[in-house]
Amino acid sequence: MTAAARARAGRAAFRDRVAASDPGLLRLTAGLRTVSSLALTLGVVGVFGARVEQLVAGAMAAMVATFAVREKEWRGQALSLTAGLPVAWLSLTLGTLLSGTFVGVAVFVALIFGAVYCRRFGDRGFALGMIAFQSYFLSQFLGVGTEGLPGLYWPVGAGFACSALIRFGVVQAGPEQVLGRLRAAFRARFAQLVSAQVDLLDAGPDQIDKALDQVRGRTARLHETAMMIQGRLTEGTPDDRAASLVQRRIADAEIAAERLGLLILTARSAERADTLTLHLPGAVLPESGLQPVRDRAVEALHRDLLALRTLVLRSADEDRGTGLAQVRNRLLGYRDDDRLPAQASAAVRDVFRGVGEAARAVMGLRIALGGSPADETDDSPETARSREEIEAEDAAIAGAETEEDEQEEERRGLERPTTRTAAQVTVGSVLAIAGGELLSRERWYWAVLACWIVFVNTSSTGEILVKAYRRLLGTMLGVVAGIVLAGLVGQRVELAFALVLVLVFLTHYLARLSYTLMSFFVTAMLGLLYTLLNTYSFDVLLLRMGETALGAACGLAAAVLILPVRTAHRTDELLVTVLERLADVTRSAVRQLSGGPSADLLDQARELDEALGDLRSSTQPLTHPITPLRSRRNTARYVVAQLETCAYHARSLAATAELLPSQTAIAADPRLAGAGERIVRNIETVAAHVEERKDAGELETGASIASLLEPGSYASPRYGRVTDRVLRHLGRLDDAVTGLARPLEVPLRPRTRQGRRAA
Structure with a gap:
């Protein structure tokens, strides 16, 4: 191999490693886009001789405009950015004019409720709510007063403009x-x-x-x-x-x-x-x-x-x-x-x-x-x-004709997750404001920020507890790093902003991998910002840690006391959803393999995988290393593993069934319909027991799936291997569903008459 060929092979291997470690380069794109927006904003605002407060305002506006907008299409991103700028100005204005007043606190609490509630409207609702909250927080962080408010409008606008330029022109990710x-x-x-x-x-x-x-x-x-x-x-x-x-x-x-x-x-x-x-x-x-x-x-x-x-x-x-x-x-x-x-x-x-x-x-x-x-x-x-x-x-x-997806009945009132979470965050924020005022009348907003963040992307009390623990751990370590960095940097503004850029990149690059590391780098960055604002001290960073602990505790208290969603209840709810999706895929695949009407099996399999992914995330508090309930941790891991096994065999059945219209080497077998009935009934029985329904029966066990078939084409050379594979998947699926009986405490009922009909 020549040197050029070896170099090409090395570059290709490096690209493959990067692609595998960061699928879609989503983390790298997020980090580069945020840092580039931040650097460009600092350059633009700095050219006009802006004060440090204006530099910080522009930088934070660029950051929130970059990470809050997460729609996939260009048009949606542009609309969210366009609508986000007036929302940022309005929120910044209210926060500055009402700072230090009871009305300001009331407006902040109402804004928190609205920012969380509007997430029910999708990615744009999430973006506008996040921009509104962060802009109000920015007004409290800077504390410039009404006389300095006009000077913040143009840096914030520059931050949004630079974010749009980087997003659509430099670091593109269409x-x-x-x-x-x-x-x-x-x-x-x-x-x-x-x-x-x-x-x-x-x-x-x-x-x-x-x-x-x-x-x-x-x-x-x-x-x-x-x-x-x-x-x-x-x-x-x-x-x-x-x-x-x-x-x-x-x-x-x-x-x-x-x-x-x-x-x-x-x-x-x-x-x-x-x-x-x-x-x-x-x-x-x-x-x-x-x-x-x-x-x-x-x-x-x-x-x-x-x-x-x-x-x-x-x-x-x-x-x-x-x-x-x-x-x-x-x-x-x-x-x-x-x-x-x-x-x-x-x-x-x-x-x-x-x-x-x-x-x-x-x-x-x-x-x-x-x-x-x-x-x-x-x-x-x-x-x-x-x-x-x-x-x-x-x-x-x-x-093939595309069938319309069935729309699930939408929950209303406090049953809607966004409404419930908005109520919890609002109560937690009120507690954080009250407690934060006791710790510091000037920096109580740190407690509110910590309370707000522990509710992001969580759906149960256990998830909130784990997130609060990770944030507190990251903050404690970040305080130490902030002290060290602030001491090394001193008043060297250029060096401080350069380190801020590095820390911002690491924050967004590692956010999907580790919430603890993200909190660590955010806290270390804030130490540098305090240095630039001439408000740095050892006591300030310790106060930051205390406010974070208080805010996390208030958020957890609100999650436990206000419309709580217990981890066990949430996992049971998601487990039922997984079982329902599994039954749908199995029923449709067996029906098609036995000569019945075709269905959109791959979409059904995808819905099963998505439901299983939600369940896997919801069980993280049960499987976390800090959990003291070892038996529950082992049970949760076993149940999820069994369901992943079921999903694999269901996907395989669906993929085989979709070959029927085009492959002459695969033929429908009407006998499979009867063979799959027991599996579907057992899946539905398990779901009924999880829901604690009174009509829940017992799991049926007995002869193998293959023995339930009549003699015929099963042993024929043409269809033998394919039919054998289908039967193998059905048999393994049957075993996996039966394996859920012990951990979920579902009674077994052996069949007394199997009607064994082996070929």
Whole structure:
């Protein structure tokens, strides 16, 4: 390899690592956009000889205009910025004119309620509410008085203008650009997962647990990226047909990658590996799977997994040359039983089949994203067949009718989450104002800010408690850092603002990763701002910590006393939603596989994944390391892992069912309708017990799903493997649903008459 080729390979590897660590470059974009807006504002305002107060006002306006506006489309962002500027001026005016009066406090409390309540109107409501609150807070922070108010209008306007210029002209992140970066991140994370699977195949007894944990983590990261892509398809694709194609190919690739990991686990064990092993932290392989098997077939498998990784990393533009075409042809050939290594064990042969299916998924994804991956003259017969299948599926997707989504009944009054949260924040803020005045009549607003922030993106008392703990920890550490930085900087304004830019970047870059680190950098930055405003002292930073603790405590008290949403109640509510979505996907997929009407299965599967993501977030207080309830933590992890297992098998059933209109190698089997009835009934039974309904029954157990089928085409050569895969997913789904009985205390009722009808 030449030096130029090595340099290109190194740059490509670096881009892939960056793309995988920050999908869509969303964190990097947020950090660069905020810092660039801040720097440009400081430059513009500084040119006119502005005072320090004006520099701070412009900088904070640029920051809030950047991070508060989070709509995905350009037009929506522009409208929010345009409406946000007069809102900022009005809020800044009220805060300054009414400062120190009872009316000012009353207006601030009303503004807090309105800022939270208006989030029910979507991203624009969130943006305007955030801008109004932060502008009022800015008026209290600066404390310039009525005589200095006119001098703040133009720096705030400059901050909004600079934010818009950076957003639309310099650090652009339009829907199409973000979706393109997310697709690159999906490829990079797919390749990382394959690398982890190679390590799992080769790992010895001492490395098996670490290798398995790495596969679990990278499987979860791949799923996270797939969900991010699906959430941006509407804005980032030209039409519904393109969105459907990408959605289908992303789902296929994710399922193929996860199934490949499961097959490797099975190949390492004397028995079929449980899907739960991929989702439950701490689960280990059976003892018989600790020693890696090394023979010629496994060596060839190792080579082909590395070849699959190369295939994944190559984009459509890079997919040239006969060498890569030969690799693709070889991998796709494993979809044909005649091309499988004859000397390999049955489990290893299944892994080769999984490699072939993964290669097909990569090929379909590449066609959907960037056109034909290579010259078709290089195709082998197996590759040509795969291409024809993909084209037939794409045509079927293009001709499908789009059904309107069912709208859920909207909650009203205090049952609406935004209204309830607004009431809680308002009461907590009143308590914070009263307590903050006792600590400091000049800086009571810090307590209000802490109370406000602990309610952002939380939905239960447990989530608020965890967020308050993280904010207090970050603030305490930030106070120490602020003391050190303020002492080092002194009155060197240029150095202080340069450090502020660095801290702002780190705040926004790490916000999605760690709330504690975000709070740390924010507090350290405020120490520098106090230095610039000539109000810095050790007592001020200690007061900042005390006000933060007070505000967090007031927020927690309001969450507990005012319309509380207990963590257990919230998780039960979300658990029922997940079970309902799971039942819908399973019912629709089995119905379509048995010859019933088609449905939009991928959208249903996406709704299931979204509901499962909400449940996973809501259980964080139960699984947090500080929780003293160890048994509840283990139960929550086990239930979520079982539901992730159910979701994987439901997604696989949905993907297989959607192949029916276009694939002649797959036929509907009417017998599957009866086989899936027990699963759906059991899912509904579990949901009824979680809701504590009086009509809740018992879970049915008995013979395997396969034994419930009549003799027939199940054993036929043409449909055997596909039908076997469907039955395997149904059986595993049945087992996973039954596995929820013990932790959720659902009674089991063995069936006395199974009517066993094995083929």
